[in-house]
Amino acid sequence: MGTHTSEATLIDGAAVAAGLHSELRSAVENLVERGLTPGLAVVLVGNDPASSVYVRNKIRRSVEAGLRSFHHELPSTTSETDLLSLIDRLNSAHDVDGILVQLPLPSHIDAQKVTAAIDPAKDVDGFHPMNVGKLSLGGGALVPCTPLGCMLLIKGVRSQLAGLNAVIVGRSNIVGKPLAQLLLRENCTVTVAHSRTEDLPSLCRRADILVAAVGQPELIRGDWIKPGAIVIDVGINRAEHEGRQKLIGDVDFAGARAVAGALTPVPGGVGPMTIACLLRNTIDAACRRHGVSSPIGNS
Ligand SMILES: Nc1nc(=O)c2c([nH]1)NC[C@@H]1CN(c3ccc(C(=O)N[C@@H](CCC(=O)O)C(=O)O)cc3)C=[N+]21
Ligand SMILES: [Mg+2]
Secondary structure, rough: OOOOOOOOOEEOOOHHHHHHHHHHHHHHHHHHHHOOOEEEEEEEOOOOHHHHHHHHHHHHHHHHHHOOOEEEEEOOOOOHHHHHHHHHHHHHHHOOOOOEOOOOOOOOOOOOHHHHHOOOHOOOOOHEEEEEEEHHOOOOOOOHHHHHHHHHHHHHHOOOOOOOOEEEOOOOOOOOOHHHHHHOOOOEEEEEOOOOOOOHHHHHHHEEEEOOOOOOOOOEEEHHOOOOOEEOOOOOOOEEEOOOOEEOOOOOHHHHHHOOOOOOOOOOHHHHHHHHHHHHHHHHHHHHOOOOHHHHHHO
């Protein structure tokens, strides 16, 4: 990419998400006129403060978009059996098109079991084994919201990704693994790095697209970044700064900004896109369940 002197372009996820929200609002209006109001059920178990904030934002955004929103707050002592029977009811509820069970769940509940109990057609998180399998095979899946949001931001910077080296730091089922599938589908050469990866800095320096999703504040330094690279920071780490809560990404923002070609901030990068993609998946699921053609474009 030659000599690189200018600061990275900031990828304004909040602005892109706002644009998506207004498209989604029109799409919902259109569906409502045709007699279909997509419904999203959000289930929160326990009172983790971060989870409560996320869930509140998801509900607020879905109401703004015109979706029907169903909110289930259960105590942290809820048994796995009770949660599974709520999911059964939501699976058969006709006006519920999407079901999201906020993670993490209390440790006495098996999250895999809960995820597998959700009707795959209503699995707007894309975590059910059926959707994971379909994503891997290449079509028809509900795709996890954070990786979908990352792809929309990356493709906003550069529409042709074929042949680029993509390095994902973090191998979670929620971000790293599904994002690897999406980047492969775009013909990137994908490497998924993790805590046992040798010489992570050198590996990162080869990345044209670098995604940080490890949950380690400012792990990725400016001198780990290839000049001109697209850097996507999925990290949301909470820290105290002068007595106030501050969000810090997995990337050293100031260091990266001097080297990268384009960079997402935290907050205001991937986070808002995650919520926009959740609403989009809900609309998608509603259209599929009711055999209605979707008014939103497919990615
Ligand atoms: N079943 C399930 N599905 C999820 O998609 C899911 C989940 N569980 N558990 C937790 C993670 C995390 N997540 C975020 C969503 C929005 C922001 C977001 O909007 N962030 C704002 C800042 C919000 C703040 O101030 O905390 C931003 O980055 O600008 C962040 C993180 C979804 N997750
Ligand atoms: Mg920083």
